Amino acid sequence: MSQVHLGLDVGGTASRWVACDAAGSVVARGRVGGATAHVFNPAERARLAAVFSQVAGALAEGGLKPMTLSGGLTGFGAAADVEIAGLAQQALGLPRDAVLLMDDIILAYAAHFQPGAGHLVSAGTGSIGIHVGASGDVVRVGGRGILIDDAGSGSWIALRALDRLYRTLDHTGSFASQQVLADQIFALVGGSDWHHVRQHVYAGDRGRIGALAVGVAKAAELGDETALEILREAGGELALLAQAMQARAGERPVAVIGGVLTLHPAISSEVRAQLPGCDVSQPAIDTALAAAHLQQGGALEPWRATLAALR
Numbered sequence: 001m002s003q004v005h006l007g008l009d010v011g012g013t014a015s016r017w018v019a020c021d022a023a024g025s026v027v028a029r030g031r032v033g034g035a036t037a038h039v040f041n042p043a044e045r046a047r048l049a050a051v052f053s054q055v056a057g058a059l060a061e062g063g064l065k066p067m068t069l070s071g072g073l074t075g076f077g078a079a080a081d082v083e084i085a086g087l088a089q090q091a092l093g094l095p096r097d098a099v100l101l102m103d104d105i106i107l108a109y110a111a112h113f114q115p116g117a118g119h120l121v122s123a124g125t126g127s128i129g130i131h132v133g134a135s136g137d138v139v140r141v142g143g144r145g146i147l148i149d150d151a152g153s154g155s156w157i158a159l160r161a162l163d164r165l166y167r168t169l170d171h172t173g174s175f176a177s178q179q180v181l182a183d184q185i186f187a188l189v190g191g192s193d194w195h196h197v198r199q200h201v202y203a204g205d206r207g208r209i210g211a212l213a214v215g216v217a218k219a220a221e222l223g224d225e226t227a228l229e230i231l232r233e234a235g236g237e238l239a240l241l242a243q244a245m246q247a248r249a250g251e252r253p254v255a256v257i258g259g260v261l262t263l264h265p266a267i268s269s270e271v272r273a274q275l276p277g278c279d280v281s282q283p284a285i286d287t288a289l290a291a292a293h294l295q296q297g298g299a300l301e302p303w304r305a306t307l308a309a310l311r
Helices: 042-061 078-092 104-112 154-172 176-189 194-202 206-210 213-221 225-249 265-273 287-296 302-310
Strands: 002-010 014-020 026-033 064-073 099-103 119-123 127-132 138-142 254-257
Touching (some): 002 026, 002 042, 002 104, 002 287, 014 042, 014 287, 026 042, 026 287, 042 064, 064 078, 078 099, 099 104, 104 127, 104 254, 104 287, 104 302, 127 225, 138 225, 154 176, 154 194, 154 206, 154 225, 176 194, 176 213, 176 225, 194 206, 225 265
Parallel strands (some): 064 099, 119 254
Antiparallel strands (some): 002 014, 127 138
């Protein structure tokens, strides 16, 4: 069997893996089920174990054997490092010193910046900003979940839209003045009655809520001013995350990533408008590939010492 360095990016809905040879060239890649690092929850522990098993199976089918694993996991904390590494070792047959684990947002940062070189803002279902210094010092802003904030995220956009709709209903008795936005949102909910909306929001998870942001974007494309205003506000909120990191960790280039940016160009435009004079980029980041390269040295070698300092 051919030996490979394995990179893994574990997300709540899907996990992506990349296998590279000793020279760093991609040998294989794939996608398996999602999970989180919340192994204190038996169900989540089982989901994560299944991810490692599915990846191990895919590698075996391709005649590949991992010699290292580097992985970023959503919800990862150092307290769970040993237990999660044990699950990976059991499934992949690796020694402990060949397994390197970290938070998925740290991995995303490493995929684009050298330590200390910039600020990363990530906006998907949730939102967070992060700066990782060379000595392992980390500045995190946002990322506290939809009940507290996650401003500028998909779930935030969806909840802002629902708030606007129901305030309109409360004051006028109908959605008529917001009909375009209402039609797009309720089409995704599957009904316009409060029963349908309540079930969708309160019986679902943040991913299900965040998916309604697509309806806000469609309404904006159809000329709905309220929807467009919400999307601009989202861009402003993401810029605030960058400004908070600039204030705490110094002026640096800003990279903004995540699915929210694909909803509508107004979001990116507003981010840039609120960060005049700042080097703002919107890179396409292959986090699983970056993970596979982490234990090979080369351009990512400086990250070995930084990640060790984070443990």
